[in-house]
Amino acid sequence: MATGHRVIEFQRFLPMSRYSAAEIEPKWQEAWHDAGTFTARRDDSRPKYYVLEMFPYPSGNLHIGHVRNYTMGDVVARYKLATGHAVLHPMGWDAFGLPAENAAMERGIHPGDWTYSNIANMKTQFARLGLSLDWTREFATCDPEYYGQQQSMFLDFLAKGLAYRKNAVVNWDPVDMTVLANEQVEDGKGWRSGAPVERRELTQWFFRISDYSEELLEALDRLDHWPDKVKLMQKNWIGKSRGLQFSFSLVDGPAGHNRVEVYTTRPDTMLGASFVGISPDHPLAKRLEQDNADLAAFNAECRRTGTAEEDMEKAEKRGFDTGLTVRHPFDTAWELPVYVANFILMDYGTGAVFGCPAHDQRDLEFARKYDLPVISTFAPASDDGTALPEDGGDAFVPAKDVPVVYVRGFAGETEQTGNEAITTAIAFCESNAVGHGVTKFRLRDWGLSRQRYWGCPIPVVHCDACGVVPEKKENLPVELPKDVTFDRPGNPLNWHPTWRDVPCPACGKPAQRETDTMDTFVDSSWYFARFTAPHAATPTDADDAAYWMNVDQYIGGVEHAILHLLYSRFFARAMQACGHLPEKAIEPFDALFTQGMVTHAIYQTKRPDGRPHYHFPKEVELRDGGAFLIEGGREVEVIPSAKMSKSKNNVVDPVDIIAQYGADTARWFVLSDSPPERDVEWTSSGAEAASKHLARVWRIITDVADAPEEGPKGADEGLLREMHKTVHDVTMSIDSFGFNAAVARLYAFTSVLQKTAAGRAARQTAARTLAQLMSPMTPHLAEELWTHLGGSGLIANAPWPVADPAMLIDDQVTLPIQINGKRRDEITVPRDLPKDEVEKLVLARDVVMRALPDGAAPKKLIVVPGRIVNVVI
């Protein structure tokens, strides 16, 4: 568009008028695009910097949370560009998943058409934000070019033994005859059919992430730039435990069942056992239900809860007495009853436990319900009067490093910690041939099979003669067929007329494709690597991966703290093992930042029937300290800081905000006020304030030329000192993700610049620096001001300002004086005044002398140089 350029050139010579985001923003977006400013290029003469925000699901609409997430990444990317880095800042789409199939079912749109049209919409919205993204690297995970490479890696993993098949349970809807996701199960019923769900076993594909349990745990220690909370969550999720595995012998068990193998992390409580519990899915439970109709009914009932761990844990603890007993290994005359219990998971340990009610609250409630004995094996080291569990108190469950007194322990001291007692117990049991000490992990292998259409096909073929046969790599990608319908529930790949039918890659006889597709977590577990060479003919390109990996800064929501990040860490290791990533990339994210949500008040009134009626923000006006409906004037209740949710009508559409105020205002606002890791409340008054501030900066800077040539003595130096301090503070803040602090500092500096008496040259320097410091946050405004102030080239490419250390130090420092920790006075002294001089000055103060009777010396005089003085009396 040649004419567009002429218009731009012409505008540059117009006198500066009012701040108009609508005029300047498209202009600079086009200028960056034309100059290729944000196209990532390998450049060995510069340090590289890879900044990545978690890519979005293409729901079709940009959410204000996206604006916050991507603005933060953009600030980092633009700052790194200004500090001389070769920056990679890509964007793509996490495009497979359930919502596309739902849209297909509800509206008859093909999932692919729905997804790609959403992508087009969102990309338009993204463009208006002026993000420094390299769009030449864009891809969607549903592009055959992307998922074909994913299939190729699946085959590599399979060859390495990292992928395998086993049985696992799924939520089965018996009416719709389909598998349900956990979120599709509501109160144990299918969301569409309303039928009670059943647990059903299917043969499914798994990745051997558990092979890396120890490694994934141990490597957390080296992730120095990850939040501690995320590392702790991952550590607990991996769940390394030390315990004892042993067996109880079964008295008169059914044929082939003469022992029950259990695993316990508390073998020191073995002599407090009062029952054995097994999972409803335990082989013994399944055997017994064959000739026990009541047990069969109980097990069926247990299997009716969904597969979500949360549901099982929250369900009321129930058991079924099998009538069988086991012998205690240390006292064969002691028999314990065997219960089937709904809270025991077949997936963890051996699917069987012994219950020790005295030292486990869940077991205690179970024991009281079924009238089983409660036997303490240890008691508090000092009696603090709380009731023992035998006497109606709670279960006694101290931390494992707290010393307790053992009353029914194994060899060793009577008083020892849980950890010591566990070690003793394991040793004792092993020497008596009762079980052996083992280390177990809570982390389970990653089940990746999904019985759905809109996902990456698993590239294997089932042959009657050859079994499971990997597809040949030259036949990849195995593409999803386009001609499918969603007029019946389930996976359309299963009833496609031809897609399943293929010759066996091994023997050539007719065979059938696998119709399961991959979990969408697979798609998002390596996209960061693909961005380094998005169109390579192999999953990655060795040179590009070597140059760009690792991600220097990864930014996303804390809701991904466990699964996505753990799976990505596993995938990077598996890819490295298959030659797709360099050794250095097995921990792909050097630094991680987890940002908070954007919230918004909910406006509600009560309907006549008492149910809440939620109102959109645009229906509400705020006046007289209250909130009222614009139509009718009825007062509405305001619920502050609620998570944005479509059903609560409190979603703010960034498109509206940008249309009203411009992208720079939206960006400035989401960065201000709230610390990035915390939630931020969106308020229209906040957006208004951000917009006013940008207009104020515009005025101040465009008025610089009107200032007198020279200012009064000291004014120039005062302004420049403040400027250097601002450069220092803002730079530090951006480096440490303190964007809200950087914004506050820029507010303060703007006021200084506004009120300064300094002359034109100093103001010019200060104004240019202000524009540069704002440029990562409000890039369009900054470019416009930069041009006005005579800056050369784009501000996006201008080197970041550096503070002069000499300008940061003040000669004088004000020290608060505390008396007994309360501030009572202050003195201003030369910065480097010796401590004893400060003490003398402090003791001479009226307030201090008054507080010290008859010139007595203070008990203590604490002088923290440059900070504070505390006189203790």
Next chain:
RNA sequence: GCGGGCGUGCUGGAAUGGUAGACAGACCAGACUUAAAAUCUGUUGGGGCUUGUCCCCGUGUGGGUUCGAGUCCCACCGCCCGCACCA
């Protein structure tokens, strides 16, 4: 239920264990204006009196460590995130 996090004025929030409330919003007052908008200036945590460069209280609640705690420790309350097939 289990794991993790958060809690400060009317509101968003600031504060390497060192002056609690920076910087904003809102409100009120003033300047400019015929008027309004815009802009600029100023006040504002609560209470007290002797109105001071004053005193007391105050960071969800209750304890503790420290010369000094919003910050560290313990217990509790509330809210948020995750719980393996939502992404």
